[in-house]
Amino acid sequence: MANHNSSRHTIILLQNSPSRATRTFMDYDSIGQAMDGICGLYERKLKEINPSLRNISYDIADLYNFIDGLADLSALVYDHSISAYLPYDRQWIKQKAFHHLKRIANGGR
Known part of the structure; x- marks a missing residue:
């Protein structure tokens, strides 16, 4: 269904550090894919910090x-x-990430 929250085109805007040069965006077909992308960013960072670990785990507080x-x-x-993009803040992203990970943990996608 095109209007379902999880199937809405989502653009994540992020800036890693105070330097404006670190501004970037990530483009996804759905909110769920965007949450996967944010989790993936964190997982890549964990792997950079801990290159010798084969399995990396984290909890929602870490994310x-x-x-x-x-x-x-x-x-x-x-x-x-409304044929337009609506802006959402990091609190909204945290809430969506939590629900997304909870759904995955419960065997859903």
């Missing part, structure tokens, strides 16, 4: 700390009803 540690993070999510 929240990563998100809070970014200089800036927001999302633009396409709303079909």
Whole structure:
């Protein structure tokens, strides 16, 4: 269904450090894919920090700390009803990431 939250085009805007040169964006077909992308960023960072570990695990508090540690993070999510993108802040992203990971942990996608 095109209007379902999980199937809405999502652009993640992020800035890793105070330097404006670190501004970038990531483009996804759905909110769920965007949350996978944010988790993937964190997982890659963990692998960089711990290159000798084969399996890396983390909890939601660790992910929240990563998100809070970014200089800036927001999302633009396409709303079909108004044919425009709506902005969302890092708190919204944290909430969506939590629900996304919870759904995955419970065997859903």
